[in-house]
Amino acid sequence: MLSVLLELQRLKRLDRTGWxxxxxPPGAESVAAHTYGVALTAMLLADECAARGAGVDTERVLRxxxxxxxxxxxxxxxxxxxxxxxxxxxxxxxxxAAFRDVMEGARAAALYARLHEDYEARGSTEARLVKAADVxxxxxxxLFFERAGSRGLAEFWEGAEGRDFxxxxxxxxxxAEAVAAxxxxxxxxx
Numbered sequence: 001m002l003s004v005l006l007e008l009q010r011l012k013r014l015d016r017t018g019w020x021x022x023x024x025p026p027g028a029e030s031v032a033a034h035t036y037g038v039a040l041t042a043m044l045l046a047d048e049c050a051a052r053g054a055g056v057d058t059e060r061v062l063r064x065x066x067x068x069x070x071x072x073x074x075x076x077x078x079x080x081x082x083x084x085x086x087x088x089x090x091x092x093x094x095x096x097a098a099f100r101d102v103m104e105g106a107r108a109a110a111l112y113a114r115l116h117e118d119y120e121a122r123g124s125t126e127a128r129l130v131k132a133a134d135v136x137x138x139x140x141x142x143l144f145f146e147r148a149g150s151r152g153l154a155e156f157w158e159g160a161e162g163r164d165f166x167x168x169x170x171x172x173x174x175x176a177e178a179v180a181a182x183x184x185x186x187x188x189x190x
Contacts, residue, residue: 039065042133054170074098
């Protein structure tokens with residue numbers, strides 16, 4: 001457990017590269033801060049889905065959310081602009097290997113690896129809900145920066161409302177409503 005906790009400390013100081021590449025100062029957002037945002041967003045989405053009668057395993061959602069970027073302690077935060085140079089399969093293989101290395105020795109390492117693989121494959125409703133939370137947190141952060149005067153973040157909003165996370169029914173509705181609310185709020189900043 002100690003080795004995982006020590007690895008985690010790197011995420012607290014690891015900047016989200018996409019913001020730095022767009023001129024925001026170092027320290028604008030760490031990977032750990034983003035992970036917290038994703039976990040909270042995922043919990044809110046899962047609870048809203050459950051309140052509307054959809055069967056969502058909230059514990060699974062939270063576990064996936066907490067683990068979704070842990071491999072970045074070894075790989076760094078790779079923005080989309082860089083990921084294309086490596087290819088999806090090479091990137092996925094490297095991230096899976098890094099995740100397993102980080103978790104090596106943890107009692108529940110196999111469980112954590114399955115959850116991480118589920119997220120990467122978007123194999124369950126819970127994993128797809130976490131991916132939606134990942135994007136919603138990104139949009140909320142972009143809106144926060146834009147409200148503070150940052151410009152040049154329009155690319156993050158492109159296609160936001162039409163994005164398909166592979167969700168169905170209530171989960172799809174809840175996510176669409178959250179994204180639409182963020183887009184409306186952004187319209188007031190512009």
